[in-house]
Amino acid sequence: MTSVLDTTAIEVAPVAGQIGAEIRGIDLADDHDDHTIAEIRDALLRHRVLFFRDQQLDHEAQVRFGRRFGDLTYSHPFDDAPPGMVRGAKKR
Secondary structure, three states: OOEEOOOOOOEEEEOOOOOOEEEEOOOOOOOOOHHHHHHHHHHHHHHOOEEOOOOOOOHHHHHHHHHOOOOOEEOOOOOOOOOOOEEOOOOO
């Protein structure tokens, strides 16, 4: 079952019975308005797992997109946290 959300070009296509959907029609590297982010958040709450295929995101774009959903916790063990991010896990 594929559905197009009412006021955006985003397409939400469920990929399994009770969990997961693919989001189509969006470039995550672009800036998005609050309504589009709310549509993605609603799809996440409904499907629990979202897949965004064929995205070209550098680290900065991924952080920018992620921040639209709340505070980020940085925990990669081989790198320093980018400015403004909270380190979540200690290096071992």
